[in-house]
Amino acid sequence: MMEQSRRRNYKWTSQRILIAIWAVDFTAVLVALAHPVSLGILRLFVAASVPFLWLLGIFLVRRKRALAAAVAVLGVLVIVFSVLPGRAIDPADLRTEYVTQLKRYKGTRYVWGGENGRGIDCSGLVRRALINANMRIAFCTANPAAFRSALDLWWHDCSALALGDQYRDFTVPVFKAESINSITNPLLRPGDLAVTASGTHVLAYLGDQEWIQAEPGVMKVITLTAPDENRWMKKEVSIMRWSQMNGTANKPDARDG
Numbered sequence: 001m002m003e004q005s006r007r008r009n010y011k012w013t014s015q016r017i018l019i020a021i022w023a024v025d026f027t028a029v030l031v032a033l034a035h036p037v038s039l040g041i042l043r044l045f046v047a048a049s050v051p052f053l054w055l056l057g058i059f060l061v062r063r064k065r066a067l068a069a070a071v072a073v074l075g076v077l078v079i080v081f082s083v084l085p086g087r088a089i090d091p092a093d094l095r096t097e098y099v100t101q102l103k104r105y106k107g108t109r110y111v112w113g114g115e116n117g118r119g120i121d122c123s124g125l126v127r128r129a130l131i132n133a134n135m136r137i138a139f140c141t142a143n144p145a146a147f148r149s150a151l152d153l154w155w156h157d158c159s160a161l162a163l164g165d166q167y168r169d170f171t172v173p174v175f176k177a178e179s180i181n182s183i184t185n186p187l188l189r190p191g192d193l194a195v196t197a198s199g200t201h202v203l204a205y206l207g208d209q210e211w212i213q214a215e216p217g218v219m220k221v222i223t224l225t226a227p228d229e230n231r232w233m234k235k236e237v238s239i240m241r242w243s244q245m246n247g248t249a250n251k252p253d254a255r256d257g
Helices: 002-034 040-060 065-083 091-103 121-140 145-155 160-164
Strands: 173-179 193-196 202-205 208-217 219-227 237-244
Touching: 040 065, 040 145, 065 145, 091 202, 121 145, 121 160, 121 202, 121 208, 160 193, 160 202, 160 237, 173 202, 173 208
Parallel strands: none
Antiparallel strands: 173 237, 193 202, 193 237, 202 208, 208 219
16 A cells, blocks of 8 residues: 555656646746847757647646647647648738738837847848748648748848848849938839848838838837938948749849939
């Protein structure tokens, strides 16, 4: 009897320890996702923790077969969804959703290296909005291709300079201009990016001469209508387009007329 009691106590203690581990890891994932600054170590931690939490969760509820089966099936469905071929994303639909997501960050505080609603910088703004746009399209239209695009953007953090240099072919060049204020080129479309010649800053075009940026000078995300006296609106820029939105090829390095 005493031996059986010890075994039951041991099993109960082990179960409580595993539950505590799951809860701590889950909380840590939430904290990592909420952290405004994008760090490779945090992304690696989240990527490793998600399957760990799923498998440990199944083990913890294994005695409740229906619940364990539901958790297992849910995880398998996500895995299957993520590897299915998917469909081409309509550039116009993505552009519209992208502009909508960009506007949602207006007023967000500026944090160097940030890329979420708790704090964001210039490259974080244009990347996060595209991640969100892809995620929304992925789940609203059941398109695995958009889901993978969102994960790819999330995993591969990049600066304004990298976007101007076509990092991982995320962007393509459209034309160059002496400044945003001087742009008259009809190739400009909503969702296009203006990367300064120095590669230190990037803005996104919303349409109707309106631009959005995470402005370090005022420490928040703001919108501007060209022409404007803001310093970034008067610098030489390269207009880049997200490859996903590039429905037709453009001649690289064309000068704005």
